[in-house]
Amino acid sequence: MFENLSYLALQQYWWMIVSLLGAILVFMFFVQGGQTMIKSLGKTDNEIKMLVNSLGRKWDLTFTTLVTFGGAAFASFPLFYSTSFGGAYWVWMLILFAFIIQAVSYEYRTKADNFLGAKTYETFLFINGLLGTILVGTAVATFFTGSDFLVTNMNHSIWQNPYRGLELAFNFTRYETFINLSLGLAVFFLARVLGILYFFNNIEDETILARARKQLLFNALPFLVFFLFFLINVLLMDGFGYDADGVVSMVPYKYFNNLIEMPLNTVILLLGVMAVLWGIYRGAFHYEKCGTKAIWFTGGGTILTVFALLILVGFNNTCFYPSTSDLQSSLTIQNASSSKYTLVAMSYVSLLVPFVIAYIWYAWSSLNKKPITSQEMEDDHHAY
């Protein structure tokens, strides 16, 4: 079946899978967003416990999505993996560090003799929510704005900046830094919005939910401002395109043109943005009627939006990981991918993805039949 597809079609198929995983990851960042609000939404020990436990039953899935995203990127676009991870060393190390401290925090927080104390683990969760979202968003923005690296004729990558990726977030002499950070901050505030909507759906406690409702618009507004700043800049800037021979050049309004030239993707993007806004609107102004369902609109919209943005930067002869040091070193889905054989082999495995989504859905539904209550926290022997 997959053997009959062209090499380019397989590369596009795998870019779509990586994009889908990236999109699901951003949706799953509701865990990270929620972690940054534990102290502002929970004032008593029991309230904090409810919030932590609500998130704690999902953290591993976010973690798994991140690992699978990394694995899929390694497998399908190994030159991106070696260039970005080996180059922007400090950015990825900081992201990884933020996730190490998250992994143990839920399990260890309330256990006796946990060495560091509950507050330290709660701080770890906050750091993970803050750094994880902002840095991942900033790193993804460089797909549009570019990074300083070279690729040799042996496909060895050499990063050209001694700050090893930190310059992408902290070099304020470049306008692109603001674009990068704007996506980072947009992801951060979106994660908080998603976290709030998730609590609407998953917790049954009027006090917590009343605080969460107050927070919704305060987070939705900065999300919109940063996201629009990023989107408008991207659509107006010159982009990195390549021709039939693989020669890379700067193309005026490349990403805007991609919108025009890929109308289906544009529809997905618009649907996604509308769904995100609709969920926020319903959660903020029609909470009593459908507050618990708002997460599905905003969450689904997030997946569609992020997916469409990644397609925008990967398809239509666009360099998805451009080099600002040497245009010809820029990575495309054609020059960075695995061999056709490997893509075919992995494509058969990808047929399992719907099955995986189905069992995750079934397992979640089984576990979420009843929202988390204060009483449950007292009864559950394994409560975090």
Next chain:
Amino acid sequence: MEHFDMALVDWSRAQFALTAMYHWIFVPLTLGLSFIVAIMMTIYVRTGNELWKKITKFWMTLFGVNFAIGVATGIILEFEFGTNWSNYSWFVGDIFGAPLAIEGIMAFFLESTFIAILFFGWGRVSKKFHLISAWLVAIGSNLSALWILVANAWMQNPVGMRFNPDTARNEMVNFWEVLFSPTAINKFLHTISSGYVLSAIFVVGVSAWFLLKHRNVDFAKKSMIVAAVFGLLSSFYLVLTGDESARDIYHTQPMKFAAFEGLDDGNVSAPLVVIGFLKEVPDPRQPDVDRFAFKIEIPNLLSYMVALNSNVFVPGINDLINGNEKHGIMSYYEKIDKGKLAIKALGDYKDALERKDQVAAAENLKVFEANYAYFGYGYYDDPNDLVPSVPMAFYSFHIMVILGVHFMILFIVLLVLLYKKKIEEIRWVLYIALWTIPLAYIASQAGWVLAEMGRQPWVVQDLMPTLSAVSNIDKSSVVVTFWIFAVTFTVLLIAEIKIMVSQIVSGSKNEGGH
């Protein structure tokens, strides 16, 4: 030899070793305890006996504490392939990435989805679904191990691929050959069974502590029976797969084999050193140098074990370096020459392509393909640089094997005493069971030290030396991250041990359950 920043290579290796060794403290317990918990839960569901529910919950709590930190250290390993070994990531990404992606899709999601049901499903889902979730967590954990071990086995014995000079990387041509290579099968089976044995020792040791303290006697005995049976069966399997692994190494990594056997000069009817102590020797490459201060050996056994024929020649380190015409062994000197030819031909091929000189490109490609099997040797001038640390390989192998035998005997003794209902009377056995817990971790770590240090200087056997695999980063960055991870992992390990001990003590006061 091409210039490499050896300090960067060493720090990168140190960081990877640190992460891998910390990760491997937690993973084997997850691999085995997940099955032990599933077995215990099955007994509870079948019998309805509340004590089995308490037993299940108790071991599940310890499983959860251990699982979390295993996840934390695991994510670093995956991304370190890119951050610290980016040249390697490209060189092998076409093969290595596939198992990693499959691992994520097939195994990690299974594990992470159903672990939430396992922990929070009590009263929320049916007993049957809860039990199925426990088994799926165990299967998911072990499937996770399968794919990463397939990738590791490929590095030890690269098969099912071909080097593409245009992209300068190895490309997969046969997925099934990669998945079902004897090295991959042995590595997977041997590694997971070592995890089962370690977990069984953990359960047996903690249960022994309960019995020594006269707490939760019934609880402890029931736990011990399950773990000892599971451990004994796993031990048999461990021995079988270990034996098969050694035979595989003899064929695919003869230098590693000679190093862990401490064999400098090859022999027909080679003896097996059962126990030995090495001494400092000025130059082990000189003829008739004996590097053993003391040894007990069994005549002919090594030859017999590798080929079921005691007259088979087993090459030593010197045979591999200098070659042995009689036994058809090519010397490392010759391999180095061929490797240099391959490296030069690849460069010339690339240059010819840039000049659009197709004739020269074709000639160089021919030379390259004829010598590619020795590509990695071309990075070296001195064959002695291709010999791993013999003491490290020898001791790690022998510690692993000797402790493995100890574990098997312990399981048998415990089962006999349990059967004869004398387990509480023979207290010294209980003390041994308790103090075997750290020994299980030592054996488990020794296994990986042997696997990874024994294959040096290769990151991909014969094709890519470790020194050419590193990312092009400055040493100071790696030094800083090394210490960040060292401190973080150590703090988290201390937290884990304290929590574990506290859970065990409070569990014992609380009739097992929490």
